[in-house]
Amino acid sequence: MMMSQSLYRTLKANHPDAVIDVMAPAWCRPLLSRMPEVNQALAMPLGHGALALGERRRLGKSLRQHGYDRAYVLPGSFKSALVPFFADIPQRTGWRGEMRYGLLNDLRVLDKAAFPLMVERYVALAFEKGQIHSARDLPQPLLWPQLQVTPQEKQQTAALFGLDTERPVIGFCPGAEFGPAKRWPHYHYAALAQQLINDGYQILLFGSAKDRETGEEIVATLEANDRRWCRNLAGETELEQAVILLAQCAAVVSNDSGLMHIAAALNRPLVALYGPSSPDFTPPLSKQAQVIRLISGYHKVRKGDAAQGYHQSLIDIQPARVLETLRPLLAAGQEHSA
Incomplete structure (x- = not known):
């Protein structure tokens, strides 16, 4: 969750008018609320092990009213790509991972040696496919996670x-x-x-x-x-x-x-x-x-x-x-x- 903030910060830098909602387990809310780039946290009620296909379909359909135009799927699992698919979000971006052909329509193939850090892999998704070939192509310095406390x-x-x-x-x-x-x-x-x-x-x-x-x-x-x-x-x-x-x-x-x-x-x-x-x-x-x-x-x-x-x-x-x-x-x- 902390590494993911670098993606949100980069998206905001590239697209200042973007409205970013993040779906994550409820326990993440105290962290997401301290990331100024995040508009709101959406609770993901399902745990790591549950496929719960019907529940993911219901959850995805409930998101259609928001009119999202892009989704970034950070986990590499098959089930993590289901909700954006059921939400009919036009562009669904993520690394290839666990047999996600069709679920993600902006599928990237990860060269782990080219992106040695997790944060680099997340930030690379903020750019159009084919634009970033390795961590050396990413804008420097990377926008690292930065929480706010008053x-x-x-x-x-x-x-x-x-x-x-x-x-x-x-x-x-x-x-x-x-x-x-x-x-x-x-x-x-x-x-x-x-x-x-x-x-x-x-x-x-x-x-x-x-x-x-x-x-x-x-x-x-x-x-x-x-x-x-x-x-x-x-x-x-x-x-x-x-x-x-x-x-x-x-x-x-x-x-x-x-x-x-x-x-x-x-x-x-x-x-x-x-x-x-x-x-x-x-x-x-x-x-x-x-x-x-x-x-x-x-x-x-x-x-x-x-x-x-x-x-x-x-x-x-x-x-x-x-x-x-x-x-x-x-x-x-x-x-x-x-």
Whole structure:
């Protein structure tokens, strides 16, 4: 979802009068509402696994009243192309994907080597067929994702969660979608948190309810008198609240996760920690982001061999290395705000 904003931004740049509606799962609405290029979010009520041909036909027919003249289908599945087809949208654009002949009438054949990044593949669809042959043909710089949060929202949300305003905030995102192999160890996060608290910062831990335990482990590892400066918000925030709170962080330290991409789109100074997963396809898109990774290539690992399922390549990233990377980002951020 975050990568897709680059397509919307490019379409708006090329066609300023375009009205862009986005159909996506309901949970995406807090993100889409912060993309000024998006007119409205349309709820996609069906999950990944359901073909639900009848429901997709009904949904497509309900869209005919809007009079859309173009559809861009970003997922590569057969079923994702059904709704625009049933909506009778005249031009339906997308990469060839999973046997979509007929469903898409502006079908593109993807050369993965020519478009190594996901964001490049999305942006290429904004141009007419045959116009863009590789990522080198795309206008530079690419229009990266950029979410908007207002100062009033920051103030209200900080008050709602009772944040101390005397200490600047560092956000930690210690969770990851596919288990501990993609996570920097909780004890490394705790060691980094302790040093940052000693330096006068407070820490906010972000994540879903399933990251709650990891957050508690981080807090418990801190010195008793300093635990008040590390707040575990995993499972306590709605996505919209998490976005607003991330926007007011002086910096963010994150595993490879969705929250990492949100922090990048909020243009927060960011240290992104990678292990088995690779930043080669979906890196954080921000000039303020620094990636730390000690191995190369992609490793399909769901559980590491080390204690608690961590991957050795992430264990080997020491807190001192992260702090060394983080401090110049913090200093540059302070200069910019001043």
